[in-house]
Amino acid sequence: MTQTTYTGALDLAAGAFLLAAVLIVWRRELRAIVRLLAWQGTALAAIPLIEGVQQRDAALITVGVIVLLLKALALPVLLGRVVGTEVGERRESTPLVNTTASLLITAGLTVLAYAVTRPIIALDPTAATRAVPASFAVILIAIFVMVSRRRALSQAVGFLMLDNGIAATAFLITAGVPLIVELGASLDALFAVLVLGVLTGRMRRAFGDTDLDQLRELRD
Amino acid sequence: MSWLAKIRRVGRMVEPAGEAPEVTVAPPTGVTGSLQLRHVDSGSCNGCELEIAGAFSPVYDAERFGARLVASPRHADAVLATGVVTHNMRQPLLNTLNAVPEPRLVIAVGDCACNGGVFTKGYGVVGPVGDVIPVDVHVPGCPPTPPQIIAALRTVTGR
Amino acid sequence: MLPAPVGGPVPERHVGAEAALSGGLTSLLGAAGLALGLSVIFGDPRHLRIGWLLPLVGVSFDLDPLGGVFVAATGAVSVAVGVYSVGYAKRGRWARLPMVTLPLFVAGLLLVPAAGSVTTFLLSWELMAATSLVLVLSEHRRDAVRSAGAFYAVMTQLGFVAILLALVILAAAGGGDTFATIAAHAPGLTSGTRTTVFLLTLVGFGSKAGLLPLHAWLPKAHPEAPSPVSALMSAAMVNMGIYGIIRIDLQLLGPGPHWWGLTLMIFGALSAVFGVLQASVATDLKQLLAYSTTENMGLVTLALGAAALLSSSGAPAVAAIAMTAALLHLLSHAAFKSLGFLAAGSVLSATGLRDLDKLGGLARRMPATTVLFGIAALGASGLPLGAGFASEWLLFQSLIHSPHDSNTVLALAMPLSVGAVALTTGLGIAAMVKAFGVGFLARPRTAAAGAAREAPASMLAGMSLAAAACTVFAVAPVLLGPTLRHVLGELPTLGGSAEGPALGTILRLPGVAGSISPGLLAAALVIAILLAVGIARWSTRHRPPATETALWACGADALGPRMQYTATSFAEPLQRVFDDILRPDTDVEITHFAESQYLVEKVTYRTRLDDPVEQRFYTPVVRAVRMWAQLVRRAHNGSIHLYLTYGALWMLIVLLVAK
Amino acid sequence: MSALGGAAAALQVVGVLAGAPLVVGGMRQVRARLEGRTGGGIAQPWRDLRKQLRKQQITPRGTTVVFALAPAVVAGSTLLIAAIVPLIALGSPLDSVADLFGVVGLLFLGTVALTLAGLDTGTAFGGMGSSREITIAALVEPTILLAVFALSVPGHSANLAAIVTGTTHNPGQVLTPGSLLAFVALIIVIIAETGRLPVDNPTTHLELTMIHEAMILEYAGPKLALVEWASAMRLTVLLALVANLFLPWGIAGADPSLLTIVLGVAAITIKVVVLASLLAAGEVFIAKLRLFRVPELLAGSFLLALLAVTASYVLAASN
Numbered sequence A: 001m002t003q004t005t006y007t008g009a010l011d012l013a014a015g016a017f018l019l020a021a022v023l024i025v026w027r028r029e030l031r032a033i034v035r036l037l038a039w040q041g042t043a044l045a046a047i048p049l050i051e052g053v054q055q056r057d058a059a060l061i062t063v064g065v066i067v068l069l070l071k072a073l074a075l076p077v078l079l080g081r082v083v084g085t086e087v088g089e090r091r092e093s094t095p096l097v098n099t100t101a102s103l104l105i106t107a108g109l110t111v112l113a114y115a116v117t118r119p120i121i122a123l124d125p126t127a128a129t130r131a132v133p134a135s136f137a138v139i140l141i142a143i144f145v146m147v148s149r150r151r152a153l154s155q156a157v158g159f160l161m162l163d164n165g166i167a168a169t170a171f172l173i174t175a176g177v178p179l180i181v182e183l184g185a186s187l188d189a190l191f192a193v194l195v196l197g198v199l200t201g202r203m204r205r206a207f208g209d210t211d212l213d214q215l216r217e218l219r220d
Numbered sequence B: 001m002s003w004l005a006k007i008r009r010v011g012r013m014v015e016p017a018g019e020a021p022e023v024t025v026a027p028p029t030g031v032t033g034s035l036q037l038r039h040v041d042s043g044s045c046n047g048c049e050l051e052i053a054g055a056f057s058p059v060y061d062a063e064r065f066g067a068r069l070v071a072s073p074r075h076a077d078a079v080l081a082t083g084v085v086t087h088n089m090r091q092p093l094l095n096t097l098n099a100v101p102e103p104r105l106v107i108a109v110g111d112c113a114c115n116g117g118v119f120t121k122g123y124g125v126v127g128p129v130g131d132v133i134p135v136d137v138h139v140p141g142c143p144p145t146p147p148q149i150i151a152a153l154r155t156v157t158g159r
Numbered sequence C: 001m002l003p004a005p006v007g008g009p010v011p012e013r014h015v016g017a018e019a020a021l022s023g024g025l026t027s028l029l030g031a032a033g034l035a036l037g038l039s040v041i042f043g044d045p046r047h048l049r050i051g052w053l054l055p056l057v058g059v060s061f062d063l064d065p066l067g068g069v070f071v072a073a074t075g076a077v078s079v080a081v082g083v084y085s086v087g088y089a090k091r092g093r094w095a096r097l098p099m100v101t102l103p104l105f106v107a108g109l110l111l112v113p114a115a116g117s118v119t120t121f122l123l124s125w126e127l128m129a130a131t132s133l134v135l136v137l138s139e140h141r142r143d144a145v146r147s148a149g150a151f152y153a154v155m156t157q158l159g160f161v162a163i164l165l166a167l168v169i170l171a172a173a174g175g176g177d178t179f180a181t182i183a184a185h186a187p188g189l190t191s192g193t194r195t196t197v198f199l200l201t202l203v204g205f206g207s208k209a210g211l212l213p214l215h216a217w218l219p220k221a222h223p224e225a226p227s228p229v230s231a232l233m234s235a236a237m238v239n240m241g242i243y244g245i246i247r248i249d250l251q252l253l254g255p256g257p258h259w260w261g262l263t264l265m266i267f268g269a270l271s272a273v274f275g276v277l278q279a280s281v282a283t284d285l286k287q288l289l290a291y292s293t294t295e296n297m298g299l300v301t302l303a304l305g306a307a308a309l310l311s312s313s314g315a316p317a318v319a320a321i322a323m324t325a326a327l328l329h330l331l332s333h334a335a336f337k338s339l340g341f342l343a344a345g346s347v348l349s350a351t352g353l354r355d356l357d358k359l360g361g362l363a364r365r366m367p368a369t370t371v372l373f374g375i376a377a378l379g380a381s382g383l384p385l386g387a388g389f390a391s392e393w394l395l396f397q398s399l400i401h402s403p404h405d406s407n408t409v410l411a412l413a414m415p416l417s418v419g420a421v422a423l424t425t426g427l428g429i430a431a432m433v434k435a436f437g438v439g440f441l442a443r444p445r446t447a448a449a450g451a452a453r454e455a456p457a458s459m460l461a462g463m464s465l466a467a468a469a470c471t472v473f474a475v476a477p478v479l480l481g482p483t484l485r486h487v488l489g490e491l492p493t494l495g496g497s498a499e500g501p502a503l504g505t506i507l508r509l510p511g512v513a514g515s516i517s518p519g520l521l522a523a524a525l526v527i528a529i530l531l532a533v534g535i536a537r538w539s540t541r542h543r544p545p546a547t548e549t550a551l552w553a554c555g556a557d558a559l560g561p562r563m564q565y566t567a568t569s570f571a572e573p574l575q576r577v578f579d580d581i582l583r584p585d586t587d588v589e590i591t592h593f594a595e596s597q598y599l600v601e602k603v604t605y606r607t608r609l610d611d612p613v614e615q616r617f618y619t620p621v622v623r624a625v626r627m628w629a630q631l632v633r634r635a636h637n638g639s640i641h642l643y644l645t646y647g648a649l650w651m652l653i654v655l656l657v658a659k
Numbered sequence D: 001m002s003a004l005g006g007a008a009a010a011l012q013v014v015g016v017l018a019g020a021p022l023v024v025g026g027m028r029q030v031r032a033r034l035e036g037r038t039g040g041g042i043a044q045p046w047r048d049l050r051k052q053l054r055k056q057q058i059t060p061r062g063t064t065v066v067f068a069l070a071p072a073v074v075a076g077s078t079l080l081i082a083a084i085v086p087l088i089a090l091g092s093p094l095d096s097v098a099d100l101f102g103v104v105g106l107l108f109l110g111t112v113a114l115t116l117a118g119l120d121t122g123t124a125f126g127g128m129g130s131s132r133e134i135t136i137a138a139l140v141e142p143t144i145l146l147a148v149f150a151l152s153v154p155g156h157s158a159n160l161a162a163i164v165t166g167t168t169h170n171p172g173q174v175l176t177p178g179s180l181l182a183f184v185a186l187i188i189v190i191i192a193e194t195g196r197l198p199v200d201n202p203t204t205h206l207e208l209t210m211i212h213e214a215m216i217l218e219y220a221g222p223k224l225a226l227v228e229w230a231s232a233m234r235l236t237v238l239l240a241l242v243a244n245l246f247l248p249w250g251i252a253g254a255d256p257s258l259l260t261i262v263l264g265v266a267a268i269t270i271k272v273v274v275l276a277s278l279l280a281a282g283e284v285f286i287a288k289l290r291l292f293r294v295p296e297l298l299a300g301s302f303l304l305a306l307l308a309v310t311a312s313y314v315l316a317a318s319n
Helices: A003-026 A030-055 A058-085 A099-116 A118-123 A132-148 A152-173 A179-207 A212-218 B002-010 B047-055 B087-099 B111-115 B146-157 C015-042 C065-092 C096-114 C118-139 C143-174 C179-188 C191-209 C218-224 C227-252 C258-281 C285-312 C316-351 C367-380 C389-400 C408-440 C457-475 C477-489 C518-536 C567-577 C612-635 C640-658 D003-034 D044-053 D065-084 D100-121 D124-155 D160-169 D171-175 D177-193 D221-246 D258-285 D291-318
Strands: B035-041 B067-069 B078-082 B105-109 B125-127 B137-139 C046-050 C059-063 C547-549 C585-592 C600-608 D058-060
Touching: A003 A030, A003 A099, A003 A132, A003 A152, A003 D171, A003 D177, A003 D291, A030 A058, A030 A152, A058 A152, A099 A118, A099 A132, A099 C408, A099 D291, A118 A132, A132 A152, A152 A179, B035 B047, B035 B087, B035 B146, B047 B078, B047 B105, B047 B146, B067 B146, B078 B087, B078 B111, B087 B125, B105 B111, B105 B146, B111 B137, B137 B146, C015 C046, C015 C059, C015 C065, C015 C096, C015 C477, C059 C065, C059 C096, C059 C118, C065 C096, C065 C227, C065 C316, C065 C457, C065 C477, C096 C118, C096 C227, C118 C143, C118 C179, C118 C218, C118 C227, C143 C179, C143 C191, C143 C218, C143 C227, C179 C227, C191 C227, C191 C258, C191 C285, C218 C227, C218 C285, C227 C285, C227 C316, C258 C285, C258 C408, C258 C567, C285 C316, C285 C389, C285 C408, C316 C367, C316 C389, C316 C457, C316 C477, C367 C408, C367 C457, C389 C408, C389 C457, C389 D100, C389 D124, C408 C567, C408 D100, C408 D124, C408 D291, C457 C477, C457 C518, C518 D065, C518 D100, C518 D221, C567 D124, C567 D291, D003 D044, D003 D065, D003 D221, D003 D258, D044 D221, D058 D065, D065 D100, D065 D221, D100 D124, D100 D160, D100 D221, D124 D160, D124 D177, D124 D291, D160 D171, D160 D221, D171 D177, D177 D221, D177 D291, D221 D258
Parallel strands: B035 B067, B035 B078, B078 B105, B105 B137, C547 D058
Antiparallel strands: C046 C059, C585 C600
């Protein structure tokens, strides 16, 4: 494809990637959050695919396909199962920071990300690096989600967003990490989700729901 | 997505419209097919209210004939009065009618509004709506069915 | 006859004659200032040195276009205020002292921008501060006035101390007393000196301009002063703070580092948002206007900061736009804010009320005042046809046209400040709609408001002058084009070298594509409104004759005045939205009947809004000062010998240091 | 600017005047069909308007000239916007008179006029509606101006013609994240400003849930007609403006010919119809937000606008 369409597609993917993160902060329904996570996974997978098509690189395309399968299908399905089993907690209980405030904080984080990544762009201003701020912003937002949310599931979502952000940054900066590393990271995420699934199940059996504040009771 | 499926499944649920009845009352302003209504419950048992609600529901859809319920009498062309007029509601009924800009109509819905119904000569009632304000259209029935109400409205809107 | 007690109504006096004298003097001074300022702007700078007046240094005045525009603005405001105060003082039966002080205050205001040397500047500044304090205290019988006066005295003197230190340091380092010599030596100053002077002057002038967090005196003192004085303070005195920042920090100290402009922008944005937030929930008409002053000074400071930042990052053309925006907004604010305070004053003198919750229905009883306040409110809300529109448009243009390639600071600062300014504009609209709609429209909420009478001719005349100025700013800022260009030429470090925006009938921005024409826009709007009226006459012949009926009361018989929305209820949603910032303390107490818990006898709802900054920032400071005072008192045990010892010790120390 | 350019501007005004009620009728019709009803037909608003114009004019006792003049101000400001913005052709004679900031200012002028009218009646509902309307307007302003900012970054200008021509010249920038985010933010702003779901329910009868309706409860006859007409025109103009800012194709150039003007009319009609139908269809699926959840929505749109600006900054730094 031509340079302009390549740039446009890459920007679009990055924008969708970031937008999904913002919407995850915005929404409360756990199902909607999981669906958004799947969208984010798709956007993430699009990045190596686009680059692979641009550079005629089979390995990148394979990575993209695998990421698509993992991040856009496997993980959301697993999380969806967890949501399905969570009776009566389909919504995130009121987060520690109210929605308006967390949206404004998200705005701040994004601006911050654009600020701190300018040197990287200046270093080598290609279309790919120019999309790095978006992925970096996603990393910050993910951390914020993990800090401010109560439910174990939202924590898992935050964790996965973090993983997505790191992966996207890797793709954008060094047109694709080695295949094996990427797979290792994704599989780690997969196992983490499995563990979290088990953990939430245990917690529900122990406390009745998965409000992490209740873990304080384990202290003594 | 289940919503879209439902919408497709249900399709059009509205009852077929009969042919327009002959216009007994000329539309107030000479513009046909537009009638805003302000509903006043002057002492009804809420039977007529239910039927009016039904008349504007998707099943009967009075809106397709140009009738619409509005919030303020200033926006209205006609007062839709239900129930026998109690002593306490006499003045409010008059106030409401005076708030409606000319030219205006009064539509009395239900037997109580037309002739007092079972409440005639009750100690708490003034009488039917006609005793307080001039009524242009009567809709008999206790309560009148949505088709009856719609038929009466169509004689005014002329649609 | 002995001088009458200040402020007290004194029956046996020809108040009328004295009021006419004082007001006339004020207006004459103002007219002189206006003429002088204009002559300097368009002619050559004036120098005046009176050696004998002050030992050692003498008094020297040195008026250039920059000072001239401030002198002219102050003069214009004073003319209107003087005319107005004739009727106001007569109605309020002013005592003699305020009448004497008013012209002195104007003189002080006119001298500050004309001062050519540090000493003269400080003297004029102190004259201005002292006279304004006397005027604020002129109704000192009320407790509110006394506390406000004390607060104002302390704050303004602290500010003065900061300015004094800064200017002394500057004079010492600049090797001279006059600004000219300092300017000559300015490039040689060490960065340490520059920074110290900048910070000190920012504190001193910022407190005078009512910037956060040193604004706290402003919403106390401005409302409690007599309205002509409030107008002078809000429209002319706060400008002196801005003048100081421009003259000392941006002109004498020349182009500062990036963070100077950034600091100005941050303080400006904070002041603007906070001030407008307080204004939008205020229920006291004059306090609302005072907070709006903080807001507008914040906007001006933000524009100054933007100008400094842009010029220091190599965008002189855009910096020139920002500087023009700052000056234009300063001037238009002087116009609409003086009008606003004067109109509020005529409401106050007609009803004795400042509380919007008690006002209302003035449109029928005081039509002229209502129209005039409407003009002021439209100007303050920054909408088209308003006096503030052109300047806020320029500000936005300068913010969105900043160069955004490889400059992180700009890339962060500009979007955020656009957001801040936009929020300020939106809330400002809400505040002004509340002031006008609740205060002047609908029906009177109290008997006092119902008994209002239109203001006398002289007050109306004074207000009309200010209104005329507002109209000029609203539809023909072209008339100010030359003035601003001359002033901009004085400020080479703020893009004065670049060609400023062309304030023609159509405002065009050189360098960046952008144009607007307030005048043509107003004309087109009038035509469009007439067209709409014509459309509404369509098929009139089919209509029954128009009537007038009672309000629709949902069937009930009549609407009492207490059923109306008040200012408090109008602002309630905003107060709720910005709960975290405003921190209102509301309490609802429900008294049930003794018979049953389910029957409510009465519900009382009370809400109080204190200035949160004051709560958090000042109280600890005051507490610390009090503790310090306790310590000091211990050293004073009344024994003369001890005091002599102190003196001796000090002398020893001085000698040792001086050696 | 040519004679035809002026003619095109006049045509825009006439088109908005005539088309706005049809747009509203069409939206009601789409909604009715999705709800399984037949609906009153696309021309229903026109019937209502013609009828209202033939009804008696009522002045509530105690109201001032503000109440009497407000409808004309709302309608007038909207008509002026219709004359300024490039809907059919770029060569509006008023293009240099007001840029996007001026348009926003005119929009708020109308809002303020109606708000004051609501306060002027002195009824409880009037005040309530005004208070809510002005609160939402105040919170909308940052979003709308930041979106303007984002739009003005690529073309280095906030003048409408410049923005539109810039988009036509390199279509690639439509698909940049910046412009997409700005688009979403502007759509939310339009929904809030024109009182559509989920911010306000235009068909409600419950005074306690009203925002826009509560302000105009006292208007009757021709004045009511003018108010309804004006709100329909605002919706139409804003939809058309957004359509042209992001998808300007089909719009006639600065000195149009008759053919291009005809094409422009067709193009803008199609765009508005599509956008309005999408909006109406979306409204079927959502309920009204609680009043104090609206700030969340607006904070979200503010965030999107801010992202739009930052994104377009970074990308504008590139090209």
